[in-house]
Amino acid sequence: MSPPPEQLYETEYEVGQDNIQAMGMDIHNPVFWVSALLILAFVVGTLLVPDQAKEVFDGAKAWSINNFDWLFLAAGNIFVIFCLVLIFLPVGSIRLGGDDATPEFSLMSWFAMLFAAGMGIGLMFWSVAEPVGYYTNWFGTPLGVEPNTPEAEINAMGATMYHWGLHPWAIYAVVGLSLAFFCYNKGLPLTIRSAFYPLVQDKSWGWFGNVIDVIAVLATIFGLATSLGFGAQQAAGGLEYLFGIPSGINTQIAIIVGVTSVAVISVIRGLDGGVKVLSNINMGLALLLLLFVFLTASTMTILKGFLLTSLSYAEVLVPMSKWWGREDGSFMHDWTVFYWAWWIAWSPFVGMFIARVSRGRTVRQFITAVLLVPVAVTIVWMTVFGGTGVEQVKAGVGELAGGIGDYTLSMFQMLDNLPLASVTSFLAICLVLVFFITSSDSGSLVIDSITAGGKLDAPVPQRIFWAVMEGVIAAVLLFVGGASALSALQAASITVGLPFTLVLLAMCVTLYMGLRHEQKYVRGK
Template identity: 40%
Template sequence: MANPPNGGTESRGGPKGAPAGDGRGAAAVRKLGLHTDPSIFFVSAGLMVAFLLLVLLLPTQINDAFTAGRDWIVTNLGWFFILGVTAWLIFLVWVALSRYGNLRLGGDDSRPEYGNLSWFAMLFAGGIGTVLMFWGVAEPISHFANPPQADVAPHSVEASREAMNFSLYHLSLHTWAIFTLPGLAFGFFIYRYNLPLRVSSVFYPFLKDRIHGPIGKTIDIFAVLGTLFGLAVSLGLGTSQIAAGLEVLTPLPDSVGTRVLVITVLTVVAVSSIVAGLDKGVKRLSNLNILMAVGLMLFVLFFGETVFLFRQIFESTGRYLESIVGLSLWNDSMAGYTKDGGWGWQGGWTVFYWAWTVTWAPFMGVFLARISKGRTIRQFVGGVLLAPSVFTVVWFAVFGWSAMRIDGIGGDGGALTQKVIEEEQVPLAMFEFFSNFPAVTLIQGIAVVVVALFFATSSDSASLVVDMLCSGDEDPGPVRQRLFWGISEGMLAASLIVLGGDTALAALQQVITVIGLPIFILACIMMFSLAKGLKQESHAVYALQFKEMQRRARLADEAERPSEEAVAQKS
């Protein structure tokens, strides 16, 4: 195993507890009792505060700027997002099946720290749990009532099948490929090369020791900001759904003020888990969260059309796998001839999903690497790609097909279509859906709690990771340091809600598409960096194996060669 120069403890800025760097930044870090890289921490925090001030002082101008930026990106670079994620998925499958699959994320004798169940619960709850709760009903109904393909009739059998295919395309293998690629790269370079726990470490094959300089720190600052904005979008979606649920269950109206109140309360819950740390806080919340989510899914499965749903789980899996090649490369290039032109549908769905998800790539990558240390590359890729994807298929088959059956396949649409499409009340879709089941108030209340827990697990996981990205150390930093990031995430999410007002979802899409572009470019370079690192590792392993073969051959030759004493006796 090759160890790069200036890696290991030297790259961490000294012994644990000593702040990295020197000069005024290091003095400020020591004075505040922090353990972090001053350049990354203060610049990231300063840029975030500057954005919050701009939103407060110039909301209209900021909104217009993000709208123009998003329109340009989806029109000119939408194809780049679609091709890029597909390339990452193919690359990951190749790596897992290649000779590199047996390499461990860590030393050759390292073993996993977490059991499979806790590992899956943490990666899922920290990943797209909020997304599945928000879109589990809303996305299939959206595509069912407004099919992406122009020649498909709304609410038809074909529309229902297409709706399920697109929903699975957006939230199964491709989404988890966006998480798996950085997770694999971080685990490989951080634990096998003993580099700091930072995004810049992934680019060591290209940058070498410059990962510790201005270029590396710039990459890390982008990663921290991307993580904060990506989380803010997820928290915004989750908050919208919680506020919609509270409007159904309580006298509270679904307003901007209610959403800000929800963010405030849940941020307090999240920072409480942050203080407890990864093993106690995140692990416990994640396990509870996944159990409650599975409970909701089983409720729908057994109190709905059970036989029909079991059949659709298998059939939807087959149709998804059958269509995945076409979906992976389809970019609606004929939109100008068949519809209104432009990137309207795919810009609002696929490109938004990939831009949004990739802003989570630094957070999820470091988080996955941290909880996956000791696993082989094949175990990591197989687990992170396949296990959540299988769960996603089952989740959408249960919720999506139930929703489309309730809305009326072959008809003109029902209450769900009215809420999601006509009234554009997307956050209410799940609650309208549950109104068709027994114990409606209880189930809607449980749904609100599940979304809130997903909110908390996402927030506390991201806060711990942002702290790690700034310090370069997997050990938790001081409590005040982690509290700062947890509170900051809540404030950023609240500011985006206020910026968007009644059209908060559209505003969140615009912001995240613009922020996601530079992170997406970094992730593309990351794939080539990982390929180069694996190749160098392979050469080093082969060199050691060749030397070992030579040594054994020499010993065997010496054992077979008669000794001088035996030759003398024979003569």
């Protein structure tokens, strides 16, 4: 029998009651052990048969994307609409942590952390490559238009914004807001399982909740290790392009070791002295690079491009949200559905980190900052970098005019045609590395919280363990299995996106239930 509505969130469960303290660790049983064993089994199996593992997980990824394209796209649309509606509903005035809660971080530091954890690293690699690749048909053309035409330019900028705009941030917002609300307003642990309490109540603390949290841990650490491994390859390629340093395995491993070492130091320093500082450095470097390109490229063209990008985004928003009657089915599966599966697979990590730093904000402030502000910033970023890349293609200037060879070098190839190319390209590499460090650091805090049963202050050795594990997994897979092992890991992460789509849809329901309960029975409105 269900409890009365006013008593819905009363539970005898205490944060950490299933935890085991040993060797300076405070770990949740069985989430920590099951996650660790599955990670070990996956890594060993992938190392033994990397090509076969890649084939199996690539097949699973393709099956998920090709058969459930409708679910990914429909769910993405639901998440956007749901978040926008919450802004205007009365529940938007609810403050995370209660009416007396105050924000832990300044507005600028808060936003810097949101952006750095969310997708800062991706914007470095894809802001030039995607618009240029779509415009020239190197990656396929969205909505089936003729490449290298004015229509292709409109669709290229619009499709790039579509992939990095409202939909991915809405995915993060649903998870982040759900976890923040149930943790800070209802006193539940900061883990994915807490979002299901309104539906299943105390079953959240049993096997059902354990399964949800284990999947979240696997998706997070595999996604981070994949990004770190591929990122090392990309950063090494940039160093070779700029300075002639061989981009072989030794350089890649050295980059992973360096990134992991700094991430460990940052983890030890904690949120305030670690992630916040790095995120502020990120935003400062990114703003510096943005202003340089804006001032040294065709400034008037870029200014006109802001309007072009915004209108292009609005123009393709509805056509690209459909999964039926598309002339670009291959493009939709290879890019849009792939992206949606990737964002959803990353949502436990990014959403939980956003929740961790958002106490004291109202629901309306939260959604505005997580959903609308990043879209505005991304329009500016994509216009400056992507628009400049497309203009170089149209003018037949530089290497981009010949098409996309190695997408990881697209940013450097664009900068190569502007003044002080060596300086700005080195700045771009530094920015990439700092973004990687921030992701590793924030990811370690997230995994640490889940495997500690939702505790916000788990022991430092535990955080160090997960930060090191991310680097070790990436380095070992890269060294022994190479690109095949990393691709298998990435495919496994994306496959997790399918079941987690259902998890996020359920979160929309439970979050609204929780907000209405807070409005009616706690605030009496």
